[in-house]
Amino acid sequence: MSRILITGATSGLGLASARKLAELGHDVVLHGRNEARLAEVLEELTRAGHAVSGEVADLADLDQVEALAERVAAGGLDVLMNNAGGYQPRRKSTVQGHEWSFGVNYLAPVLLTRRLIPTLQEADAGRVIMVASRTHKEGRLDLKNIKRTEGRYHGYGAYADSKLAGLLFTRELAERLGGGPPAVHAVEPGIVSTGFGQDEPGFFQRLYNVGRFIMRSPEKGARGQIELADGPARLGQSGSYWVDGKVKTPSKRARDPKMAANLWAYTCAVLGLDLWVD
Numbered sequence: 463m464s465r466i467l468i469t470g471a472t473s474g475l476g477l478a479s480a481r482k483l484a485e486l487g488h489d490v491v492l493h494g495r496n497e498a499r500l501a502e503v504l505e506e507l508t509r510a511g512h513a514v515s516g517e518v519a520d521l522a523d524l525d526q527v528e529a530l531a532e533r534v535a536a537g538g539l540d541v542l543m544n545n546a547g548g549y550q551p552r553r554k555s556t557v558q559g560h561e562w563s564f565g566v567n568y569l570a571p572v573l574l575t576r577r578l579i580p581t582l583q584e585a586d587a588g589r590v591i592m593v594a595s596r597t598h599k600e601g602r603l604d605l606k607n608i609k610r611t612e613g614r615y616h617g618y619g620a621y622a623d624s625k626l627a628g629l630l631f632t633r634e635l636a637e638r639l640g641g642g643p644p645a646v647h648a649v650e651p652g653i654v655s656t657g658f659g660q661d662e663p664g665f666f667q668r669l670y671n672v673g674r675f676i677m678r679s680p681e682k683g684a685r686g687q688i689e690l691a692d693g694p695a696r697l698g699q700s701g702s703y704w705v706d707g708k709v710k711t712p713s714k715r716a717r718d719p720k721m722a723a724n725l726w727a728y729t730c731a732v733l734g735l736d737l738w739v740d
């Protein structure tokens with residue numbers, strides 16, 4: 463059985479994944495930013511007889527990401543599921559001054575992954591799972607204005623950029639790791655009825671109000687990420703983009719090697735990581 467860290471396990475796809483993977487007998491480490499909510503979820507799973515533990519960290523603060531990685535690495539890790547994510551309808555920055563979506567949805571999981579790679583390499587079948595989104599197709603990723611200080615702020619555009627960055631990272635990291643281990647996979651859950659973007663009025667709240675009856679349940683949406691965590695590592699398919707159990711081709715921009723190289727250089731510079739996987 464594997465030790466699995468799931469970020470954003472307090473609701474939606476992360477919670478559905480935690481419930482199922484704990485039920486399958488895995489040692490699940492649930493991450494959340496809200497301590498009270500995390501405690502409720504841990505109590506539910508512990509009462510059901512599952513071996514679970516919890517970690518609190520706000521991914522909008524890279525110092526908290528560093529500390530989270532250190533605590534998790536101490537216990538060993540087989541699977542890192544970078545699931546947490548969010549959307550901001552209004553301009554907002556992370557503690558270190560990055561645009562919020564780019565910081566939380568991209569820089570935080572990249573840093574967490576980097577710090578946990580040595581631990582994942584010690585595992586028998588280590589893997590990294592990045593929860594992706596079809597909105598990456600609308601991402602542009604203008605690195606010159608990635609903090610979105612110029613022009614009008616569009617929350618949807620910022621979210622799409624962060625998801626495009628996640629896919630470029632998935633492919634680039636898989637390549638730099640020479641196919642693994644760890645294997646690196648991106649998985650798209652479909653359009654799922656979760657708490658995503660529901661805190662404030664904005665695009666995702668409007669989408670939910672109109673479409674919630676035809677959206678997937680979190681349990682169905684999470685099947686892909688559960689399967690990638692529970693099944694074989696699929697080393698030969700590292701770097702893939704999974705949709706409904708099949709490998710799909712992401713957008714042209716998500717496959718653009720120049721864009722991937724520029725993003726990698728920018729990421730290393732802002733995170734202070736020097737050519738961190740040769």
Ligand SMILES: NC(=O)c1ccc[n+]([C@@H]2O[C@H](COP(=O)([O-])OP(=O)(O)OC[C@H]3O[C@@H](n4cnc5c(N)ncnc54)[C@H](OP(=O)(O)O)[C@@H]3O)[C@@H](O)[C@H]2O)c1
Nearest residue numbers: 470472473474475495520521546547595653654656657658
């Ligand atoms: N729902 C969809 O249709 C859909 C489609 C494609 C991709 N996705 C992706 O699926 C992933 C999970 O989203 P979901 O739909 O399950 O949404 P959700 O129900 O809102 O869950 C998001 C999780 O991320 C956590 N999170 C958000 N910001 C955080 C931060 N700054 N620090 C730490 N944790 C933070 C949330 O914590 P709190 O409980 O404290 O808010 C929550 O646990 C995201 O990466 C999203 O982009 C979702």
